[in-house]
Amino acid sequence: MIPVTFFDGRSSRAHPATLAVEAQQAVLRDADGAELRRAPLSQLRVSERVRRAPRLVTFADGAFCEVTDHAAFDRLLAATGHRDGLVARAQNSWRLAGVAVAALVAVLVLGYYVLLPWGAGMMARAVPAELEARLGQLTLESLDQGMLAPTQLPAAEQAKIRAGFAALRRPRDAAHHYQILFRQGGEIGANALALPGGIIIVTDELVGVAGTGAGLMGVLAHEAGHVARRHGLQQVIQGSALAALSAYLFGDISSVLAGVPAAMLTLRYSRDHEREADAYAIDVMQRNGLPPAALADVLVALEQRESKPDEAQAERGEDFLSTHPHTQARIDALRRAGR
Structure with missing residues (x-):
């Protein structure tokens, strides 16, 4: 028998009472011991326990009683075989709450590092080639409006580079039409940019290095690897996770693609994408009898240049290594591939 406060459901008046269980029935008595209610346990609703808040026992007709003596009520419930649900137990258990938080963190980490890249890759591969090429053209126009300047590279040197790239035997890629364009780097310095659709921009400063x-x-083979694998689109979609989720749910990818030109200007490839592009470059160079170590030498030269920047370079603060993060492991892999 435990003390409760009874409300008959017809008025707001509170009645002091006691609650007991007899023969699988709830028995409610007033302060004088007179029976107020008797009902089978199966017809009662028992509210979940929420820390120190009163628990409610509600009868079929809407009458209810409040219970504030949690310890006594828990013993009474245990005697009847009643057991709170998992959610209710978790709300009142630091251990279960901790497990739930840990599980949520694990799901978020899995989603960020596994599901999000996978979904972004799927969406990038679903973009039609015509639309991808248009996005590349829009990105080029954005770059030419302020970040890049017309090239000062001699026409003969440009032609030599284009001819060299055109002569490379590469994996078949019918979805992309590759173009090599030259610009003065300005803010981006010694760099090469792979735009959606197959445009590859090479800066005069990079040719100088x-x-x-x-x-x-x-x-150039490395940049072609980014194009062939659609890494740029994938990085942009991955960075616009909410828009990408909306596109997946509602089938409208325009909200994601509209931000591609601006996002490409600040693109930073992931290390996984850099390794994939390196593997593509190694394959192309080996097909054509070129030493992959030559690409490693360029990375080393850029790294040395970055460690001793001149005044103009220090003001820019951007170059190939800024947009293409690399590690010594990548350089070592390129050198090993040529052995």
Whole structure:
């Protein structure tokens, strides 16, 4: 028998009472011991326990009683075989709450590092080639409106580089039409940019560092790998997770693609994408009898240049290594591939 406060459901008046269980029935008595209610346990609703808040026992007709003595009520419930649900137990258990938080964190980490890249890759591969090419053209126009300047590279040097790239035997890629364009780097310095659709921009500054031989061909093959695998689109879609989710749910990808030109200007490839593009470049260079170590030499030259920037370069603060994060492991892999 435990003390409760009874409300008959017809008025707001509170009645002091006691609640007991007799022969699988709830028995409610007033302060004088007179029986007020008797009902089978199966017809009662028992509210979940929420810390120190009163629990409610509600009868079929809407009358209810409040219970504040939690310990006594728990013993009474246990004697009847009643057991709170998992959610109710978790709300009142630090251990279960901790497990739930840990599970949520695990799901978020899995979603961010596994499901999100996978979904972004699926969406990137679903973009029609015509639309991808249009996005590349829009990105080029955005770059030419302020970030890049017309090239000062001699026409003969440009032609030599284009001819060298055109002569490379590459994996078949019918979805992309590759174009090599040259610009003065300005803010992005010594760099190469792979735009959606197959446009590859090479800055005069990069040619000054890499030359026009095997090293630059390795850089161009690396950029072609980004295009062929649609890494740029994938990175942009992955960075617009909410818009991508909306596109998946409602079938409208325009909200994601509308932001592609602006997002491409600040693109930073993931290490996984850099390794994939390196593997593509190694394959292309080996097909054409070029040493993959030549690409490693370009990376080392850029790294040394970055460690001792001149005044103009320091003001820019951007170059190939900024947009293409690399590690010593990548350089070592390129050198091993040529052995």
